[in-house]
Amino acid sequence: MKKAMTITQKILADHAGLEYVEAGQLIEARLDLVLGNDITTPVAIREMEKINKDGVYDKDKIALVMDHFTPNRDIKSAENCMCVRNFANKHEISHYYDVGKMGIEHALLPEQGLTVAGDVIIGADSHTCTYGALGAFSTGVGSTDMAAGMATGKAWFKVPSAIKFNLIGKPSKWVSGKDVILHIIGLIGVDGALYRSMEFAGEGIKNLSMDDRFTICNMAIEAGGKNGIFPVDDLAIEYMKAHSKKPYKIYEADEDAVYDEEYTIDLSSLKSTVAFPHLPENTKTIDEIKEEIKIQQVVIGSCTNGRLDDLRIAAKILEGKKVDDNVRCIIIPATQNIYLQAMEEGLLKTFIEAGAVVSTPTCGPCLGGHMGILAKGERCVSTTNRNFVGRMGHVESEIYLASPAVAAASAIAGHIAAPCD
Amino acid sequence: MEAKGSVFKYGDNVDTDVIIPARYLAIQDPKELAEHCMEDIDDSFVKRVNKGDIMVAGKNFGCGSSREHAPLVIKVSGVSCVIAETFARIFYRNAINIGLPIIECKEASEKIQEGDEIEIDFDSGIITNKTRNETYKGQSFPEFMQRIIKNEGLVNYINSQEG
Numbered sequence: 001m002k003k004a005m006t007i008t009q010k011i012l013a014d015h016a017g018l019e020y021v022e023a024g025q026l027i028e029a030r031l032d033l034v035l036g037n038d039i040t041t042p043v044a045i046r047e048m049e050k051i052n053k054d055g056v057y058d059k060d061k062i063a064l065v066m067d068h069f070t071p072n073r074d075i076k077s078a079e080n081c082m083c084v085r086n087f088a089n090k091h092e093i094s095h096y097y098d099v100g101k102m103g104i105e106h107a108l109l110p111e112q113g114l115t116v117a118g119d120v121i122i123g124a125d126s127h128t129c130t131y132g133a134l135g136a137f138s139t140g141v142g143s144t145d146m147a148a149g150m151a152t153g154k155a156w157f158k159v160p161s162a163i164k165f166n167l168i169g170k171p172s173k174w175v176s177g178k179d180v181i182l183h184i185i186g187l188i189g190v191d192g193a194l195y196r197s198m199e200f201a202g203e204g205i206k207n208l209s210m211d212d213r214f215t216i217c218n219m220a221i222e223a224g225g226k227n228g229i230f231p232v233d234d235l236a237i238e239y240m241k242a243h244s245k246k247p248y249k250i251y252e253a254d255e256d257a258v259y260d261e262e263y264t265i266d267l268s269s270l271k272s273t274v275a276f277p278h279l280p281e282n283t284k285t286i287d288e289i290k291e292e293i294k295i296q297q298v299v300i301g302s303c304t305n306g307r308l309d310d311l312r313i314a315a316k317i318l319e320g321k322k323v324d325d326n327v328r329c330i331i332i333p334a335t336q337n338i339y340l341q342a343m344e345e346g347l348l349k350t351f352i353e354a355g356a357v358v359s360t361p362t363c364g365p366c367l368g369g370h371m372g373i374l375a376k377g378e379r380c381v382s383t384t385n386r387n388f389v390g391r392m393g394h395v396e397s398e399i400y401l402a403s404p405a406v407a408a409a410s411a412i413a414g415h416i417a418a419p420c421d
Numbered sequence: 422m423e424a425k426g427s428v429f430k431y432g433d434n435v436d437t438d439v440i441i442p443a444r445y446l447a448i449q450d451p452k453e454l455a456e457h458c459m460e461d462i463d464d465s466f467v468k469r470v471n472k473g474d475i476m477v478a479g480k481n482f483g484c485g486s487s488r489e490h491a492p493l494v495i496k497v498s499g500v501s502c503v504i505a506e507t508f509a510r511i512f513y514r515n516a517i518n519i520g521l522p523i524i525e526c527k528e529a530s531e532k533i534q535e536g537d538e539i540e541i542d543f544d545s546g547i548i549t550n551k552t553r554n555e556t557y558k559g560q561s562f563p564e565f566m567q568r569i570i571k572n573e574g575l576v577n578y579i580n581s582q583e584g
Contacts, residue, residue: 026565039446043489046449050576069447076447126487126511142489142515144575152579156565190434191481195510224481226510279434367443367486386485388438390461 004254006162007229008197011137011251015120023161033114034149035123037105038066041084043143044124048151056091057153063095063114064088065105068363073370103335103361106130106218106303111335113244117232118251122155127303129220132229133213134236135250139227160226162197164259167204169268174419177212178305178403181219182273186283194224201231204267210239211309218304219385222280272418275401278389286418297380298411300404301332302366305383308338310404315347317408317419318354324414329356330372368392381410422543424501426473430535433479437491446490454490455497472499477533483512492516502541506530517566520573524559
């Protein structure tokens, strides 16, 4: 009898050349894409030089994106990018993205068509789990795994068990993918999915845009998950056809697949949600926040929420309004294409007229790199993914994670505010 | 293989941003990088740590970013082993891949206190608390991971396979 598998298990089995895999099994899987950025790739290059093997396994299956401390914030960052640039030239890496072409990696790669359903992808960046939105198995690893992946085209994995999230209903106005994933992390905790897959299912999926799904899978890691993954529907197929020439393969979970836990999330019942310092699990719905929390900065961007949907929502709220005098509002389109589209739609004009600043694509402030560092005691509402101690600057600064709608509304109010205010 | 040293104790969800803040990640020299190890939650760690010392923490140690700089600075600081109730998965992989010994042990994580003198036998997984006269049994690694650990990391392991 055929044994039941989850979506993730089926993809991994196929890439390990096996009929069947089960949770806990150690396998070696073939990789469709290996990703690195300007922080993790220099370390990977150093490790790769120690491997007794010449060259890379496939120059077309490696993506190097200079997005974290770029445009170079200091001499060391410039040297790191130079190191990667030289490596990319030497090995004729097809998908090397430097300033002018680069965007934030997890927004850029799906847009460039490098990630499709059925792929196995590793990236030396924890938010590599984003591509599960398209039905790929993708997960974050470190630089040594990246080095081994670039050299051999393979990686070892422990096959994960899974948690199933049945999504039903339709989210109300201003509730987006960010609220869905913050709600889930609040529910299961920052280690609630540790070592496991988060598999999404249910009729509610049709009410989530691709950008919502990217946001949800992006933050699977903030619940400790190995990957987040959506089934492939017409919307995902349409997205892949519009962006990619790569062949894709759709895997479906068996009906009798075994899950460690199952949750049903009624999207229609969700409210705008904010994660308080200093963990993404410290969530409150916007109506639970009774005190007035004054803020000094708003960041709208990142691999979590720097996509076109996010900018459109922010613009809708900022249109004709002014950012509070005590707030610096920093808006970062995640890729050059998103930037261009936002310009053509007039969103950038809206932002600038409201008193926000619009930045070139960069991870910058999300990890306290540059372009929006916080001073001691300052508070920021941010659409990014982590609110750890010191993440965006001083150890005594505070980050409140929220959706673009809440972030934009808060920028106007000068304190954490609901989008309908 | 054994480890022996005194304990630095931390809580749950010690994230990679406090192990090595991102503002230092442009630094490539591991020793220079290690000068900032644990800086954002324990700014005296670097001054106090001695070679062989052991880090003990609660749940989900190393959560957050994939930066391999995190296990690297702990290793370069002289820490001989990290014991935690659980590790975040990327940190777990990275520690094994770069040859930083780690052990998952709920009992040790709960009972060991700051400053305790600890001995660890990696072959048996037995952790001995000399200060409290207690022993705890850590979880052993699957054989495949043990091979990587014995080779002191993934790169050497791959080279040994190729050879």
